[in-house]
Amino acid sequence: RPEFALYALRRAQAIRAIEKEHGTRVITMIHRQEKRSLFGFAVPQHIDLEDAQTVIAAIKETPDDIPIDFIIHTPGGLVLAAMQIARAVEAHPAKVTVYVPVYAMSGGTLIALAADEIILGEFSVLGPIDPQILGFPAASIVRARDAKPVAEVCDFTLVLADVSEKAVAQVKEGAVELLTPRLEQAKAETIAEKLAGGHWTHDYALTAGEASALGLPVKVGMPLQLMEF
Structure with a gap:
């Protein structure tokens, strides 16, 4: 569609300008509903394995001495794909x-944990990284199981709780892995517990002030040209 082609051209021009100004390689991962449609209906986009393949390739193609500016706009997605990108x-x-520029929720925040610096706009937000099982927060499934005697919990809930415990532990371990190059182990574990332990709803908007208070390397000051991404 013509309007999308024009938007893509403007974005490409903005990327070239940023790379020239910052002396960096710009990589983007932007998920918008209008990017794809099915029978006229918007198809939401999320972090998937295709994103992992594309972003990892872009990172590996960047010379070791060239800094990267990674622009993220996403509601989240697959933990597997997010961890692959974060490790890269x-x-x-x-x-x-x-x-x-606006939001990097869930898996987007997980990726941001691997960065040396996170730049947010005045109203930009990050979010919790607690895993979801069948649409329910894994930590809440575990709490529901533990609220009753085991004999009163159905087998299906027991299975979900077992999977949920593993999912929460894995995400916490992943977060600590990403944070420890810059933070002490104890501090990294505290942040991982707060973000992955089910302390907020999954759509909680984590502000720059809250993220900074947790110990993340956050700064506020989004370049105006990035707000159009």
Whole structure:
């Protein structure tokens, strides 16, 4: 569609301008409903394995001495794909700065944990990284199981709780892995517990102030040209 082609052209021009100004490689992961449609209905986009393949390739193609500006706009997605991308971010030798013009929820926040610096706008938000099982918060499934004697809990709930415990533990371990290059182990574990332990609803908007108070390397000051991404 013509309007999308024009938007893509403007974005490409903005990327080239940012790379020239910052001396960086710009990589984007932007999920918008209008990007794809099915029979006229918007199809929501999320972090998936295709994103992982594309972003990892872009990171690996970037010379070791070139910093990366990684622009993220996403509601989240697959933990597997998010962790793959985050590990690639962590492995890049030069500085990686994650820019969040509006929001990087769930898996988007998980990726941001691997960055050397996170730049947010005045009203940009991150979010909890607690895993979801069949649409329910994993931590809440575990709490529901533990609220009753085991004999009163159905087998299906017991199975879900078992999977949920593993999912929460895995995400916490992943977060600690991403944070420990820059933070002490104890501090990383505290942040991982807060973000993955089910302390908020999954759509909780984590502000720059809250993220900074947790100990994340957050700064407020989004370049105006990035707000159009």
